[in-house]
Amino acid sequence: MANNPSSLAEACHPNQKAPTAHLITLLDQVADQFPDHDAIVSLHQTSLCWTFAQLQEKSIQLAARLSSRGVGHGSRIVTLMYNQAQWALLFWASARLGCQFVPLDARVLDRDARDVLFLLDQLEPAAIFVSNEAMANRINHITIDHDDRPLVQCVVSDNEETAISAGWTTLSNIMSEPLLDNPPLYQPGSPDDTILILFTSGTTALPKGCPHTTISIGAQGLGFMYALELGPGANLCQHLPNFHVFNIAFTLAFWLAGATVIFPNFSFDPQSTLQLIRSYQRVTAPCVPAMIHALLNCASPQHSSRPSFEVLLGGAPVTLDVVKRCRDLGATRVMTGYGMTEGVPFVNTSLEKTSMDLTTRDVSVGKVFYGGRVRICAEGSRIPIHKEEIGEVHLGGLPVFGGYLGGNNNSCYREDGVNWVVTGDQGYMDSEGYLYILGRYKDIIIRGGENISPLKIEQRLGEVDGIMDVYVVGTPDAVAGEVPVAVMRRDPSGQIPMKKDLQKMVSNELGQSFAPARILDLQDDLGKDHYPTTTSGKIQKTVLREWVTEHLNQITVDNPISFDDLTTELTTLWSGLTGLPPIDIDRDVTIRTFADSMMQIQFCHLIGQKLQLVITQIDLIKFNTIRKQAKLLNERKHVKDSHCRGTAHALPAQIDMERAKKAAVSKLYGLGFTWDDVEEVVPIADCVKRTYYGCRPNSWNTRMSWIASSSISVADVEAALHTWLQRHPLLRSTPLTYDEELDLYLVMHPSEYWKKLQVMDGGMVKDTNSVETYKLNDPDFDHIDGKGPLFRATILSVENSSVVGLVMHLHHLIFDAHILFRWFEDLKDLLNRKDQLLNFHPYRDYIADYQGNRTGPAAQRAVDFHVNRIRGVSSATDALWPRQIAPHWLKGDNQGWVHSDNTPGHPSERPLLDGDKSIGTKGITRAVHVPKISELQHKFAITPPIIARCACALINVRMTGAKEAIFGLVESGRSWPSADDSHPDSKGIDILEVDGPTINQCLSRTTITPDETAIQLLSRMSKEQDDIVSNIYAPMDEICRKLDDSDSKSFVDILFRQSLNWRMGGYKEHASDPIKVIENISRSDFGLFWIPGMMEGDLFRLNVKYDDAQLRATDVYNVMTEFLCAVAWLCDPGNVDKPVSQCEFQGRDIVDLDREGPARYRK
Structure with a gap:
């Protein structure tokens, strides 16, 4: 369906004319026009007040004296100060000198000294200004070993008696210095010059510097000025921290309008803010939501009659409850703003008091203002999706900066001369162009593969009488990955419903998966009086999540359940x-x-x-x-079986240890080891061992690149990896062919020499981008093969920083998705030095039963079930898709591939159909909205994975013209292999804790009858899936043995030609994680691999990876359109009685989540 431009989620303010003058010129023009108007008032400094003329004159004097000390154009002036008048003076003086003004959070001085040194080394300031002597002493202590000191180190204090540290002076001393006759002052230059550098919070990683010019920061100030219709006489209650973009943009807006900026106190103090509101007219108070709660708690009933004042909310998602609390506070006007340190281009001025009784729960942050642009894209894409669809917010235009200090601009891009930044925020745009923010993508809870927005739950619970405020975080779950947990703060004087009733309310209105697994009380359960917040008042969900997780770990032992009922x-x-x-x-x-x-x-x-x-x-x-x-x-x-949990099983009888020892000698010798270095021998499961025999060096390889947080050192990573290897035997294994039917893992003792083969020092790289590309596609490095080990880690150091990078290589022989994600969680716990680690059950126990029971009655019944379905498949060549036009099925870099007879392959035999634009390794991800899928499930008990299988079957017969659809299925083994299925899992071992792969593959073979109705096909597929699950442990070798050679060969070929794997859950990262993935490249030997799953908002997501030598991206893209349209048709209960011949393969709005891939994927 062609996109109607007006239906796309993008907007651009009509005024895109950039400021043509330098910021100091703009400020001087205001001072010349309104010389006697108050520019700055600091109530806590004995009501210090400067007019625009006074501020202008003082800034000229200070600029001249700093210039005489060598501070000039391009120099950086760093402040670590409270909200005080001298901060404003320094801001004006810095702009007048053409310097780069850098306001920092003074709390950084209370953190690790390395954090301070990182900032100072990156900035190399010419001058540092602090609020008091204690700050100066702390900087001296931190920089004691540094020879390079700023030209100016100044304590800004109202106390003239302040003792001064060595190497420091006071502002009064500087201002009293005699001036040169002609001090070298800066002539205002280009509006493109950098005049301001702000840093991101850096709470979970190194803070990033955001350079701003007159154009970017000036556009923000002008945008607020125009939108709020500011003018002389307006007063800004500036209680936000001065290093925050929200503060500076608002301060500039009022100054440029000739209005007054008032500091009620050094930092936010509710009583001081309320006193200012009572004392002044026409007050605007910018607040983050948490500040509104604090103000309301301190407001006295006797002060219900107040002068008019306005509130502008920003800095965090705004809920309807917060807007209502602003009304309770007495605000006559409530507005919302939106932006980030990289740029603030949004404001909503439409929330007047008369319209505060909103009917929708989502509160808009407004439309773009002067110079701003916005688009909503699928995550990872730059292509706008449709209005009303949920995606990732991209900000652009004049108010947006041009890139981070020192590079690392992965989230920034420039398009048609316009700066853009990918915010990481989830949101949508309505039909009128208003933007709505649903929260940070990093805070999204992934429950079993479905994305859950915490804000949605917070909005609904926040409307309940008696709940003062509530925040939702995701906590680890052994099965779902994460589940939502709500933390509420109650009104002591009010009553709230039972927690079960609150869960039901959320479930009924938002869906079952949104219902909080637990609802905790901040005080009663967590023992806290206040939520954790930043200096600017933002809730620190990372810390809150740690509190919740710690609490849940302490109460994991619940009361035993009675068997009475x-x-x-x-x-x-x-x-x-x-x-x-x-x-x-x-x-x-x-x-x-x-x-x-x-x-x-x-x-x-x-x-x-x-x-x-x-x-x-x-x-x-x-x-x-x-x-x-x-x-x-x-x-x-x-x-109940009397076996104890964790009892080791004997090795299968068919393994002769002496024979295994002889078979291993040559392999171990080649690695520099002997049989004495072998810890144990473990059989490899039939399905998994197919990945042992690839036709290229990197067959079935996964490469993952990581970056550690700033607090993690090389030694920390190395130590954690060594412990990790000890905890997970398969990570220390190398494969061995025992005989024609059996392959083994040789698990090696974690000796120092073996560790050196697995954990290596890769040396120094230039930057974090170089971690991603480190020896990428290098034939001597970028793979692991059957020689072993099957896991390798390369530790990298990033130049001029404390950042540690890591490149991992893992062979699919040792993992499936479920255990891989659990391993990564375990590694993160080790890096975090957690006392309570995840539990893992020895893989040898699982595989011993798998091998020992392969000839038992349950396994034989399963084998017969699959053989009956597969037999004759070799004659169904007309039903095979995709058609093979090049040797083998290979996804990703195919250097060094060989033919089946081991003769070398030539690149000309496997040309990439899209050349350098090939993206099959990463694949294409798209989605379709299926709003009625829950109704289908409730009425007909049809689950989303069944819909995916049916859609795949319909696509296959559509592509081939055959009467049946044949493709592979990837199934995770979620039960214990047993000789007799009358008492499965009798040992009581949790299959989800098995420390290795339990994956299985089987064939989906379905005849499609045109007059069969949709519900008949769905029900038949559901029954077939039940049969497959019931017969999941059918050893593949046993199946092939009962088939004739042609059917056996075709069976295996189909599994790798085309397979479908329902996305049960995904790997989730959190802001507090000590290490994060920045790149993941999978080189599996598949022709085409479907990965469907569900996303938040009833979005059906489909990722397809494919062999670039067999398929073009456009072909895959088009067939995905048909697949997703078929899904949407099947999900509609109105179509259940229609014949499948009426299935619609076009006409739906499909969301492109990520079509483009960088060059590193193209091989």
Whole structure:
């Protein structure tokens, strides 16, 4: 469907004329026009007041004296100061000299000395100004070993008796110095000159400097001035920290309008702000939401009659509850602003008091103001999506800076001469062009692959009477990855509903997955009086998450569940998972009407934790109601196995250790080891071992690049990796062919010599970008193969910084997605030095049962099930897609590939169809909105993975013209392999804690009948999926052995030609993580790989990776359109009785999440 430009989520203010004069020229013009108007008032400095003429004259005098000390054009003036009049003086003087003014957060002096040195080394200031002697002493202590000192080090103090540290002077001393006859003053230059540098918060990583020019910071000031219609007589209550862009943009807006800036106190103090509001007319108070709560708590009822004042909210997402509290505070006008340190181009002036009773919960931050631009794009893309669709906010235009200090501009770009920055914020634009912010992407909670917006939950709970404020964070969950937990602060004088009722309310209005797993009280549960905040009042969700996680770890041992009424107890468990109250859960209907697949896995996990019993996904197919599950578990508790958790199994009988030893000698010798270095021998599962035999050096390789936080050293990373290797045996393994049927992992002792093979020092790189590209596609470095080890880490140091980089190589032989994500969480816990680490069950136990039971009745029944479905597939060549036009199925860099007979391949045999623009390794990601998918599930018990399989089947017959669809399926083993399926998982071991891959592959083979209705196809596919899950542990070698050679060969080929893997969950990073992924390149040997999943807002997401020698990007893009349109058609309950021949493959709005890929992906 062609995009209508007016329907796209982008906007541009009509006035894009940039300021043509330097900032000091603009300020001098105001001083000349309004010389006797008050420019700055500091109430806490004995009501110090300077007019514009006085501020202008004092700035000229200070600039002349600084110039005589060598501070001039391009020099950097650093301040670590409170809100005081001298700060304003320094701002004007710096602009007058053509300097770069750098206001820093004074709290940095209380942190690690390395943080201060990082800033000073990066800035190399010519002058430093601090508010008091203690700050000066702290800087002296930190820089004691530094020879290079600023030209000027000055204490700005109102106390003339202040003792001065060595090397420091006072502002009064500087101002009393005699002047030269003709001091060299700067002539105002270009508006493109850098005049201001602001730093991002740097709470979880190194702060980044944001240089601003007259154009960028001036446009912000002018934008607020025009939007708020400011003029002389207006008063700004400036209680925000002076290093914050919100402060500076507003301060400039009032100065440029000839209005007055008033400091009520050194920093934000609610009583001082309220006193200012009572004392002055026409006051505007910019606030972050947390400040409104503080002001309301301090406001006295007797002061209900106040002069008119306005509030402008910004700095954090604004909820309806905060707007209402502004009304309670007495504000006659409430506005919202939006931006970031990199640029502030938004304001909403439409929230007048008469319209504060809003009917929608989302509060708009407004439209772009003077010089501003905005677009909403899919995450990772620069292409605007449609209005009303949720995506990532990109800010652009005159108010946006041109890039970070020192580079590292991954989130910045320039397009058609316009600066743009990718904010990392999630939001949408309505049909009138108003922008709505839903929160930070880094705060989004990923529950089983679905994105949950904390702000949505906060908005709904915040409307409940008796809840003063509430914040939601994601906490780790062994199954779902993360679940939302709400932390509320109650009104002591009010009453709130029961927590279960609050969960039900959220579930009913937002969906089951949004229901908080727990609702905690800030004081009663966490023992805190206040939420953690930054200096500017923003909630520090990273810290709040740590508080919640610590609390939950302390209460993990719940009261044991009684067996007296299992039905009631199971209903309670399902209630906790779904957010539905127990009374609303029917115990005699299939659980699929109210629980998705992730909730079912969580349920199985909870049964093991709370009842020390086992119920599997296979069980949930047969025992699909709560009453049936209670009956099953009641029977199992009487035959509970006496095995202890963690008991090691013997190796399978078919392994002769002497034979294994002989087979290993030559391999170990080549690595410099002997049999004595082998810790244990573990068989490799049938499905996984297919990745052992690739046709190129980097077959089945995954390369991941990481950057550590500023507090992590090289030694920290090395120590954590060594412990990590000790905790996870497969990471220390190398593969060995035992015989024609069996391959083994040789797990090596974690000796110092073996560690050196796995953890290496890569030396120094130039910058963080160089970590991503470090020896990329280098044939001697950028791969690991069957020679072993199967994991390698290269530690890198970044020049001129304390940043540590890491490049990992892992072979798919040792992992699947589930265990890989758990390993990474474990590594992060080790780097954080956590006392309580994740639990892992030895992989040898799992694989011993897998191998030992492969000839048991359950395995043989599973083998027969799959053989019957596969037999004859070799004759169905007309149903195979994509068509093969080049040797092998290879995704990614194919250097060194060989033919099946091991003769070298030639690049001309596998030309990349898109040449240098090939993006198959990264793939293409798109999405479609499916608003009725929940209704389909509730009415017909059809889950999203079944819809994906049906859509894939319809696409296949559409592409091939055949009557049947044949493709591979990737299934995660979520139950224990057992010889007899009457008592699965009898050992009580949590399958989710197994320390290795449990993945399986099988074939989807479905005949499509044109007159079959949609619900008939969906129901049939659902039944087939149940059968597959019930027969998941069918050893692939046993299947191939029962097939004839042609069917066996075709079966394996199809699995790698085209496969579908439902995205059950994803790897999630948090702001507080000690190490973060910056690059992930997977080189799996697939022709085409579908990865569907669900996103927040009922978006069905589809990522497709493919072999660039077999398919073009345009072909994949087009077939994805048809796939997603088919999904949307199948999700509509109105189509359930229509024949599939009427399925629509066009006509839906498809969101492009990421179509373009950088050059490093192209090989």
